[in-house]
Amino acid sequence: MLSVEEVEAQAEAVASLFGPRPDYVKRTRLAPELEGVTQQAVPFGEGTIAAWRVGERPAVLLLHGAFDSQILWSPLMAELRRLDRAFVVCDMPGFGRSSDVLPTPDTQIEAIHAVTEALGPIDAIVGHSMNAANGVCAVAEGLPARRMVTFALSPRFEPQFARIDRRAPEGTPREVIARAHQLVIERTPESPRLDIATAATRLRIPGLLIHARDDERWSPDASAFVASHWSGSDLRIVDGLGHRGVARDPAMVRLAAEFVCA
Numbered sequence: 001m002l003s004v005e006e007v008e009a010q011a012e013a014v015a016s017l018f019g020p021r022p023d024y025v026k027r028t029r030l031a032p033e034l035e036g037v038t039q040q041a042v043p044f045g046e047g048t049i050a051a052w053r054v055g056e057r058p059a060v061l062l063l064h065g066a067f068d069s070q071i072l073w074s075p076l077m078a079e080l081r082r083l084d085r086a087f088v089v090c091d092m093p094g095f096g097r098s099s100d101v102l103p104t105p106d107t108q109i110e111a112i113h114a115v116t117e118a119l120g121p122i123d124a125i126v127g128h129s130m131n132a133a134n135g136v137c138a139v140a141e142g143l144p145a146r147r148m149v150t151f152a153l154s155p156r157f158e159p160q161f162a163r164i165d166r167r168a169p170e171g172t173p174r175e176v177i178a179r180a181h182q183l184v185i186e187r188t189p190e191s192p193r194l195d196i197a198t199a200a201t202r203l204r205i206p207g208l209l210i211h212a213r214d215d216e217r218w219s220p221d222a223s224a225f226v227a228s229h230w231s232g233s234d235l236r237i238v239d240g241l242g243h244r245g246v247a248r249d250p251a252m253v254r255l256a257a258e259f260v261c262a
Helices: 004-015 070-082 105-119 130-140 158-167 174-187 196-202 221-229 250-261
Strands: 040-044 047-054 059-063 087-090 122-128 147-151 207-212 233-238
Touching (some): 040 105, 059 105, 122 130, 130 147, 147 250
Parallel strands (some): 059 122
16 A cells, blocks of 8 residues: 555656657558648648548538547548548647647637638537537537537547556555546646536537447447437447447448438
8 A cells, every 4th residue: 555655656757747749750651541632731830731622512621639630530531532522631739731820728718719710610519539529619619510419529638537547656555646647637627618518418409429339449439428418419329349449430420420421
C-alpha cells in the first residue's frame, strides 16, 4: 500500500505525460475520394484549415477526432458519393494538412464555425471522438444542421487520459493513475463552451449516436450520457469495432449515410 506522499509523487510524474504524443506523426495522406478535388485553405488564426468540398448542394460536414485526419472518413465519403450527397471534410487545426494549432475545445469549435461559413451551406454533421462533442456544442451555438451523427463521442479529457494510461510505466498502481487524471483536470483551464450536457439539451434536431462497446479509448457511457440529454436522439451500442473502427465499418457507414440522407 502506497502512502499518500508516495501516490502524490508518482502521480506528478505520470501527469507530466499529459501533452502532445512524442511519437505522433501527422496523417497527411489524402483519401482516394478527394483525388482531383481542390484543397481549400480556410483562414484560421494565423494559419489555415485544409478543407475540401464535393458537390454543390447543402452538404454533410465531416469532423475527425484527435490525432487523425480526413482519411478517417474515406469509407463514408465513398458512400456519400455513391448516394450523390454533397459533403465537406477538413483536417482539424493541429492535425493533417492544417496549420499547427493547440487543439483545445475553443479552437476546434471555432474551426467548425469557420469551415461552415467558408464552405457552406451545411445541413448535417458527422463527428468522431472529441470533435463529435465539439460538433454538438457548435450546433447548440447555432451552426445550421438539421441532422447529426456522432461516432465514439468523447468528453473533454479522454485523449489526455488515454495518453497517460498508455504511457505510464507498466505496473503503475491504479490510485496513481486516478490521481494523475485529477491533476490534469485541475491544471487544465476550463472551457465553458464544452458543456456537453447543456449543449445536448438545447438540440432540437434528430441525432444518431454510435459507440462500440469495446471502445479502447472511452466507455459507451459517454454517448449514453449525451443521448439522455438529447431529445429525439437514437443511441446505438455495437460490438467489436473499437474507437476508430466504428466510424469505418461498412454497416455503420451505411447507417450514418442513410441517416444524413433521410
